[in-house]
Amino acid sequence: MTLFLPPLAQDDFRFPPVSEALSHPDGLLAIGGELSPARLMSAYRSGIFPWFGEDDPLLWWSPSERxxxxxxxxxxxxxxxxxxxxxxxxxxxxxxxxxxxxxxxxxxxxxxxxxxxxxxxxxxxxxxxxxxxxxxxxxxxxxxxxxxxxxxxxxxxxxxxxxxxxxxxxxxxxxxxxxxxxxxxxxxxxxxxxxxxxxxxxxxxxxxxxxxxxxxxxxxxxxxxxxxxxxxxxxx
Structure with a gap:
């Protein structure tokens, strides 16, 4: 099954609404962007965090249960x-x-x-x-x-x-x-x-x-x- 994730723009630190996070895998919300302090703080203020492996693209998550x-x-x-x-x-x-x-x-x-x-x-x-x-x-x-x-x-x-x-x-x-x-x-x-x-x-x-x-x-x-x-x- 093909998953669609909205790519994050390099010059825009906003994220999609967390209500749009996928159910499978649970909480996967967006892809891309970078790990600048401004983007990271925008993520945490929105209930989102980065989680990805060494060879993976930059993935952002907001799971259904916390x-x-x-x-x-x-x-x-x-x-x-x-x-x-x-x-x-x-x-x-x-x-x-x-x-x-x-x-x-x-x-x-x-x-x-x-x-x-x-x-x-x-x-x-x-x-x-x-x-x-x-x-x-x-x-x-x-x-x-x-x-x-x-x-x-x-x-x-x-x-x-x-x-x-x-x-x-x-x-x-x-x-x-x-x-x-x-x-x-x-x-x-x-x-x-x-x-x-x-x-x-x-x-x-x-x-x-x-x-x-x-x-x-x-x-x-x-x-x-x-x-x-x-x-x-x-x-x-």
Whole structure:
């Protein structure tokens, strides 16, 4: 079956309405354009994100179901809390963005990652302009876990996370959820629902529900900084 996708113009950052996204494959909306900061922010403000492989064209998605965590609903299990008490981690914000995104790509391997070199350059540009952020988990001077994503008003659009130690990515998301709520954050978009995300408190939202919440909060100010800072210290 032949699929028709509207190609994006190089000089126009607008996207088709998300209601026009395909059902098969679910959420595929448009093709083309480029990964400039302006286009990326236009996408995230519209509930759209890029996802494509190394040899694929640039594809843009808005799936019919979205995985969303409300910070107060983050589920820190008894075992996770117990592990935190025994750990000696320091958790920071924006201290090593380039390393976090590069590690998220490398840990999956070249055959599985969608975080191409082009994507890394684009998101580092977003970080430099204060729109993309990273969370790092440190064991002393060693980076053992982290995540990164894009902040759109009071909505944080998570992109990827990694662990090199047990529970490290969970610790990153847990502490970021608390920090984000303190700064006025309302929702963490995790894109695709998985059993892992469900265990951490993510709920499935319809695309319409997510877009409604995004539009209500994307222009609301949040206390945020692109400067490196510490958000948790579990060292004894």
């Amino acid at each position: 995985a969303v965590i409300q910070p107060a609903d983050f589920h820190a299990s008894r075992s996770l809390r117990k592990a935190a008490k025994k750990s000696a981690y320091t958790i920071t914000l924006n201290r090593a963005f380039e390393t976090v995104i590069a590690t998220c790509a490398a840990i999956r391997g070249p055959e599985q990652t969608w975080i191409t070199d082009e994507m890394q350059v684009a998101y580092c540009q977003l970080h430099q302009q204060g729109d993309a952020h990273s969370v790092e988990v440190w064991d002393g001077a060693k980076l053992v876990g982290g995540l990164y994503g894009v902040c759109v008003g009071r909505v944080f659009c998570g992109e990827s996370m990694f662990s090199k130690a047990t529970n490290a990515s969970k610790f990153a998301l847990w502490q970021f959820s608390q920090y984000f709520a303190q700064q006025g954050g309302r929702y963490i978009d995790c894109q695709m629902m998985t059993p892992h995300l469900a265990s951490l408190g993510a709920k499935p939202w319809t695309r319409d529900a997510f877009i409604t919440a995004l539009q209500a909060h994307r222009d609301q100010p949040i206390i945020q900084s692109s400067q490196p800072q510490q958000i948790a210290d579990w060292r004894a």
